[in-house]
Amino acid sequence: MxxxxxxxxxxxxxxxxxxxxxxxxxxxxxxxxxxxxxxxxxxxxxxxxxxxxxxxxxxxxxxxxxxxxxxxxxxxxxxxxxxxxxxxxxxxxxxxxxxxxxxxxxxxxxxxxxxxxxxxxxxxxxxxxxxxxxxxxxxxxxxxxxxxxxxxxxxxxxxxxxxxxxxLAAEERAGVAARRKEVVARLRSRVQRLRRTLAAVEEDAARAARAGEERSRAELLLPLASRLPRGAREARVPDWSRTDSEGRPAEVVIPLDPASSATENAERWLRRARRYQAAAGRIAARRDEVQAALSRAEALLAQATAAQDAAQLAAVELEAPPTRPAGKQREPARLPYRKFTSQTGAPILVGRSARD
Missing domain, CATH: 2.30.310.10 (ibrinogen binding protein from staphylococcus aureus domain)
Structure with missing residues (x-):
């Protein structure tokens, strides 16, 4: 040819x-x-x-x-x-x-x-x-x-x-392959990051779901908390919401942190329960948001992997979120002196070297 x-x-x-x-x-x-x-x-x-x-x-x-x-x-x-x-x-x-x-x-x-x-x-x-x-x-x-x-x-x-x-056909093919490799790597990194974020949000959602259990545990413990010595590892308390055929309450064993008193254990559970119950709506919304972003990123990753030409890659990059350039932290300017304060409060400046 x-x-x-x-x-x-x-x-x-x-x-x-x-x-x-x-x-x-x-x-x-x-x-x-x-x-x-x-x-x-x-x-x-x-x-x-x-x-x-x-x-x-x-x-x-x-x-x-x-x-x-x-x-x-x-x-x-x-x-x-x-x-x-x-x-x-x-x-x-x-x-x-x-x-x-x-x-x-x-x-x-x-x-x-x-x-x-x-x-x-x-x-x-x-x-x-x-x-x-x-x-x-x-x-x-x-x-x-x-x-x-x-x-x-x-x-x-x-x-x-x-x-x-x-x-330029060979050059174009090589350029598309190199560009596709970069785009795929960037999207794969985003997918992995979103998966980690989703796992963390799911963990928060699980804690929010357990907030009711911690509140119930604290409410069972508080009436008897003053009778329990500091350092106790568990408390056996009656649960009057559950009774047997003779009307006797069920006994519940509650594990305690021995480093805290029973009252401190209960107060910590109540604070955590209030915090997670108040945040339950935000956690659910965040989970939906991250899940949608993850699904979109996975779809774009599949499109980028299958892209055969520059137009297909450009369509993926157009929809993908822009990359944020890593911000370079500016080092603080070097001061040519050390600063001390006298007994009267007056500043004393001492050069760092003979040149200063």
Whole structure:
């Protein structure tokens, strides 16, 4: 099967990119070590472009390929080197030690080149400033002299959008797989967290259901509490709500905390019973809320696991709750002194070191 983009297509796509000469590079992304997406700003509009080392082409693109949210460390390095620069040209170059031409985007004194991987080269010296993972050339080495191909006359590329999509198909599949892995991990973590929350709420609901038992136990104990010595481990009390055929009350054995008096045991049960009975409605509402959230999270997890393309993943992410970025706690500012107070109440400030 012939490659979706041939040398003629590469030249025509680069001619399209040349129309962006003078545009300011606002932002760039590295979805993978072999693909860079660039956002250019022109008067009144924003344009996306890409440079791909896998198929060795550069082109204007209507959208960013799917990629994981996490970015390689090298993305920040390349951003620092290029963001804010202006596109000054686009070319197809053939280094003298290679047999295949590579696209080159020019940003004043720096070039972004797509060979086996991506390279950032200093224009004047040819020194390689940065290389993405998998590059055969290393930073610090010199990029060899290269011949620039004539791009010819500008003309429309037949089936342009389809060819670009086919050239990026493998990249898109890898991006969807990586993004799906992130979404599934995030949703699975949410499901596990909600299950733990539901278990805790169910435990509170069980305590609320037992509140009546604790109240009854306290009411049986209180009339006889003053007769029981501190340290008793149990109390045997009559329960007049249950009598036998001769009218004698049933005897109930109530376990006690020996560290507290019988009265303190009963008062603790009453306080807890009142608290849980007052909260019973809130606990039930919270249980319903958490159960509904858990059911929804489990459904989204199943959808994310089965997602086959970017549209299906986007639908899941649209319904999933946003992730909260971990807040970084700011360390308190270091004071250059220690503070003491004299007998009269006057503050005394003492430097921490000779420098202070």
């Amino acid at each position: 012939p490659p979706p983009i041939n040398d003629g297509d590469r030249k025509l796509l680069l001619l399209e990119l040349r129309e962006l000469t003078g545009a300011s590079l606002q932002k760039l992304w590295l979805p993978s070590p072999r693909l860079c997406v660039l956002q250019f700003r022109l008067p009144g509009r924003t344009v996306l472009a890409l440079i791909d080392a896998a198929s060795r082409f550069a082109a204007v693109t209507p959208e960013r390929p799917t990629a994981p949210e996490s970015a390689p460390r090298s993305q920040a390095t390349l951003r620092n080197a290029l963001e804010g620069a202006r596109l000054s040209g686009a070319a197809l170059v053939l280094p003298r030690d290679r047999r295949v031409a590579s696209p080159r985007l020019e940003f004043g004194d720096r070039f972004l080149i797509a060979e086996e991987a991506l390279l950032l080269v200093e224009a004047a010296s040819g020194r390689i400033l940065w290389a993405s993972s998998g590059a055969q050339r290393r930073p610090g080495s010199l990029y060899p002299p290269a011949d620039e191909a004539q791009l010819g006359e500008e003309a429309p590329v037949a089936g342009r959008d389809q060819k670009v999509r086919e050239a």
